[in-house]
Amino acid sequence: MEKLLSVRNLRTIFHTYRGVVKALNGVSFDVYKKDFLGVVGETGCGKSVTSLSIMRLIEDPGEIVDGSVVFEGRDLLKLSEEEMQKVRAKEISMIFQEPKMALNPVLKVGYQIAEAVSTAEDLPIKSKEVQEKVYEILKAVGLPDPESMVEKYPHELSGGMAQRIMIAMGLVTKPKLLIADEPTSALDVTIQAQILHLIKELVSEMGTSAMIITHNLGVVAEYCERVVIMYAGNVAEIGNVKTIFKEPLHPYTKGLIKAVPVIGTKGKLQTIRGIVPDLVNPPSGCRFHPRCDHALDICSKELPPIKEVEPGHFVACHLYD
Amino acid sequence: MAVNNDVLVKINSLKKYFPVRSGIFLRAKKYVRAVDNVSFTIKKNETLALVGESGCGKTTIGRTILHLLEPTDGEVIFDNKNLTKISKDELKELRKGMQIVFQNPYTSLHPRKLVKDIVGEPLKIHTDFSSVEILRRVKETLENVGLREEHMYRYPHEFSGGQRQRIAVARAIILRPKFIVLDEPTSALDVSVQARILNLLNKLKEELSLTYLFITHDLAVVDYMADRVAVMYLGKVVEIGKKDDIFKRPAHPYTRVLEAAIPIPDPFFKKERILPKGEVPNPVNPPKGCRFHTRCDYAVDKCKELEPQLEKVDDEHYVACHRWKEI
Numbered sequence: 026m027e028k029l030l031s032v033r034n035l036r037t038i039f040h041t042y043r044g045v046v047k048a049l050n051g052v053s054f055d056v057y058k059k060d061f062l063g064v065v066g067e068t069g070c071g072k073s074v075t076s077l078s079i080m081r082l083i084e085d086p087g088e089i090v091d092g093s094v095v096f097e098g099r100d101l102l103k104l105s106e107e108e109m110q111k112v113r114a115k116e117i118s119m120i121f122q123e124p125k126m127a128l129n130p131v132l133k134v135g136y137q138i139a140e141a142v143s144t145a146e147d148l149p150i151k152s153k154e155v156q157e158k159v160y161e162i163l164k165a166v167g168l169p170d171p172e173s174m175v176e177k178y179p180h181e182l183s184g185g186m187a188q189r190i191m192i193a194m195g196l197v198t199k200p201k202l203l204i205a206d207e208p209t210s211a212l213d214v215t216i217q218a219q220i221l222h223l224i225k226e227l228v229s230e231m232g233t234s235a236m237i238i239t240h241n242l243g244v245v246a247e248y249c250e251r252v253v254i255m256y257a258g259n260v261a262e263i264g265n266v267k268t269i270f271k272e273p274l275h276p277y278t279k280g281l282i283k284a285v286p287v288i289g290t291k292g293k294l295q296t297i298r299g300i301v302p303d304l305v306n307p308p309s310g311c312r313f314h315p316r317c318d319h320a321l322d323i324c325s326k327e328l329p330p331i332k333e334v335e336p337g338h339f340v341a342c343h344l345y346d
Numbered sequence: 347m348a349v350n351n352d353v354l355v356k357i358n359s360l361k362k363y364f365p366v367r368s369g370i371f372l373r374a375k376k377y378v379r380a381v382d383n384v385s386f387t388i389k390k391n392e393t394l395a396l397v398g399e400s401g402c403g404k405t406t407i408g409r410t411i412l413h414l415l416e417p418t419d420g421e422v423i424f425d426n427k428n429l430t431k432i433s434k435d436e437l438k439e440l441r442k443g444m445q446i447v448f449q450n451p452y453t454s455l456h457p458r459k460l461v462k463d464i465v466g467e468p469l470k471i472h473t474d475f476s477s478v479e480i481l482r483r484v485k486e487t488l489e490n491v492g493l494r495e496e497h498m499y500r501y502p503h504e505f506s507g508g509q510r511q512r513i514a515v516a517r518a519i520i521l522r523p524k525f526i527v528l529d530e531p532t533s534a535l536d537v538s539v540q541a542r543i544l545n546l547l548n549k550l551k552e553e554l555s556l557t558y559l560f561i562t563h564d565l566a567v568v569d570y571m572a573d574r575v576a577v578m579y580l581g582k583v584v585e586i587g588k589k590d591d592i593f594k595r596p597a598h599p600y601t602r603v604l605e606a607a608i609p610i611p612d613p614f615f616k617k618e619r620i621l622p623k624g625e626v627p628n629p630v631n632p633p634k635g636c637r638f639h640t641r642c643d644y645a646v647d648k649c650k651e652l653e654p655q656l657e658k659v660d661d662e663h664y665v666a667c668h669r670w671k672e673i
Binding site: 067068183185186213214215216217218219221222240241242243244245246247248266267270271280281282284285286287288289290293294295296297300301 | 399400401506508536537538539540541542544545548563565566567569570593603604606607608609610611612613614615621622625626
């Protein structure tokens with residue numbers, strides 16, 4: 026498969042009054058062309074920071090201190106702000122958890138979508154071409170009656186409709202990659218199913234790759250083809266969804282999958298002992314070692330590199346050295 | 347009413363309407379019918395799960411049963427006593443037997459009280475135990491939920507989400523209640539922490555012979571925890587039955603939609619592929635007839651006019667749908 030985006034050794038930190046939070050501790054993974062990739066992990070594992078770092082949306086007191094984000098041959102971390110703006114406008118789109126907070130409350134939704142088109146295509150915002158594209162994408166995201174929809178303000182929309190508008194804004198420029206950060210966590214379950222189906226359908230029609238950030242293993246199991254499992258600022262395991270659920274290798278992945286009840290689970294649920302570490306003072310070596318039942322001496326000393334154990338299946342664990 | 351020893355909680359035609367006030371005199375012109383004519387029973391020692399989307403009234407039912415909210419109409423019978431007809435003092439006495447654990451352990455614990463005072467407060471209110479006795483019981487209860495004595499002298503902010511939820515559970519069980527409403531107790535927690543809280547709740551249920559009303563929207567958790575399941579839509583129970591009936595033989599179209607919509611964390615799990623239509627209507631103006639008809643693939647004219655009542659499908663399995671036999 027052809028690579029679209031390669032994240033290598035990405036390190037992002039946040040300066041806080043408590044000290045430096047080492048949020049990303051050398052994250053590496055690839056997104057392929059036409060990929061539908063899930064990035065999953067618990068609170069504070071760095072999944073959102075990863076997506077914001079790719080988009081270079083990390084603001085003070087945060088800082089990307091190392092690594093590269095190569096997108097179609099260019100390292101995004103080395104681009105000028107102006108060049109990066111163009112990437113955000115046309116090539117990588119992002120949608121967020123709270124659609125109503127992401128939309129501008131005082132502008133009509135039609136204008137907000139038109140703005141995205143006109144910036145990306147360098148067309149005047151009032152031109153007929155822009156308007157046509159806006160109508161076309163509104164129909165594509167399943168919003169009937171585009172003529173009246175463009176006149177609405179965000180407060181007139183339900184959460185599901187607002188997220189459809191965000192998807193319209195994200196996909197109207199036909200980007201090469203769509204990053205969705207918990208796109209359905211604020212929505213009801215029936216609406217969540219509609220939105221995830223919609224994203225999947227549209228990106229496959231357009232040949233766009235998608236990266237879905239989520240904490241919900243159900244969303245990964247049902248919608249994603251590949252998955253990146255993150256723990257405390259590191260990638261633990263990468264692979265095909267079915268492989269990861271059937272034959273997880275990393276002790277954390279194993280624990281995570283057994284901790285979630287599925288239909289038909291009987292008896293006691295297995296748990297992972299201990300708690301997620303504080304990233305101001307993360308454990309040395311493998312950050313999972315204090316909670317791991319299989320930890321070796323080396324685990325507390327050296328961070329395990331991520332390696333390919335089978336084609337397409339990567340794991341960062343000393344047990345597989 | 348006949349005394350039934352198996353039943354701990356019985357609700358009869360329960361209604362809870364919230365006024366929507368508008369205009370300069372703030373007169374209530376409209377009502378949100380959060381719970382509209384709901385009846386069911388919870389047997390001793392069972393876990394009844396209440397599932398549905400946000401706004402369907404599941405949280406309101408939980409609070410109305412405990413009389414944290416006054417019902418608009420209908421009855422709540424707890425331990426053979428009608429809560430709607432008793433005095434305040436009697437209600438206070440009965441409250442010892444019923445407790446609640448809320449969804450968000452970051453907001454349900456007093457931030458400026460020590461854990462020993464949070465967990466000991468129910469004893470202070472309901473008993474005349476000495477402070478030494480209260481401390482002894484707090485310690486014992488904290489051990490029951492997997493916390494230690496040293497945790498008594500800390501504030502809530504010093505704990506993780508899972509530990510805070512343990513504190514909330516400790517507060518709920520310290521009076522040795524018979525019945526606990528669990529209102530999405532693990533929705534704010536990470537999955538590895540959720541597993542531990544679910545295990546704890548099952549352990550306590552056994553040890554203390556508890557009865558649970560488990561409010562949630564996570565079907566895998568329902569399957570793991572519940573004996574029976576009630577599915578709600580816009581203030582109504584649309585289907586109720588034993589867990590296996592609801593999961594293996596769902597009779598209501600909404601139950602099927604809901605089961606299809608909720609993602610199951612198992613890529614090998616085969617399920618029906620139905621994509622839900624439309625959005626949940628505004629509960630101020632619910633659709634006439636069957637409230638689900640606007641989103642239902644099987645709706646006929648009758649569904650738009652006549653409200654379906656719960657009908658018996660099977661032993662303990664009831665559904666409110668005109669067409670359940672055909673579909």
